[in-house]
Amino acid sequence: MKKSAIVLGLSLLALSMQSYANSLEKLQARLAQLEGNSPITAQFGNQIENIRGEGKEQRIRTGEASLTLSDDGSGLQVHYSQSLLTKVEQEQQAKADDEDVNTPTMMALENLDAIDFQNMISAGPRLQRFLARSTYVGVQESEEPVAGETVLQFDLPLEVIIDDKKTREYVNKFEGQFFITVAEDGTPLRSNISFHGKGRAWVLMSISAWLERETQYQLSGDRLLQVSRNGKGGFSTSFFPDTSWSSSESLTLGNNAMDMQLSAN
Secondary structure: OHHHHHHHHHHHHHHHHHHHHHHHHHHHHHHHHOOOOOOEEEEEEEEEEEEEOOHHHOEEEEEEEEEEEEEOOOOOEEEOOHHHHHHHHHHHHHHHHOOOOOOHHHHHHOOOOHHHHHHHHOOHHHHHHHHHOOEEEEEOOOOOOOOOOEEEEEEOOHHHHOOOHHHHOOEEEEEEEEEEEEOOOOOEEEEEEEEEEEEEEOOOEEEEEEEEEEEEEEEEOOEEEEEEEEEEEEEEEOOOOOEEEEEEEEEEEOOOOOOOEEOOO
16 A cells, blocks of 8 residues: 555656646747747837935936837838927937936837847747756746646846856856746746846945846737736945836737836836
8 A cells, every 4th residue: 555655656746747847848849939920010118217326316217108019021110200209309409408307208218129129029039048048947836826827937047137248257146037837838928037146346346136027928920929027126236326126018919009118116
């Protein structure tokens, strides 16, 4: 009887391990299918707020902008409306008159580029590269599991977050984790990333930084879209004021107005 129980336990463990491996294999296979070639038009917008320092020295910068992303197979097209460009021109003039004036449109656009836009409308290839450089831990057990969903856990090496080799030399401590929830066929549904790092530059200056972010995904043909991304983070140094932020982003298919929000606390 005791021997049978041991055999049964080992069998269940083996089945569980096989299921976990299958979940990773399904994810990898599904991502390979999501090449991002289907035509797409989506509305993209953002709001951002950045808080630096405290008390009378505190400075708060906010931003807001919206634009259209499209790809019909000939490449990524980014459309900036005339009203958006007019706001940029007005803010540039205001900045020339008063360097401390808030420039929300410029602030919203200055941290966005073609790489960000491409990842929003075609997240599959980037996820493939990201996971290839991460260490698979296993399936995360949940107290309230959702039928048809599996959460896979990965440990993140420093080079996944910081791609500059010279900068990585200043980091003394780093811990990062990535969780991705997948459907039964391996399709990504949402993911969570977090990291915290500490380091030292120029001997005297200590630096610490952290981030937490959740991303929601949606399929459109063979494209994996980042339709929602919410996060918060910050950094501090021994010489400069602390900075913190939080973010909320969204992407909507079609030509209707859409908000992608970023706000910092």
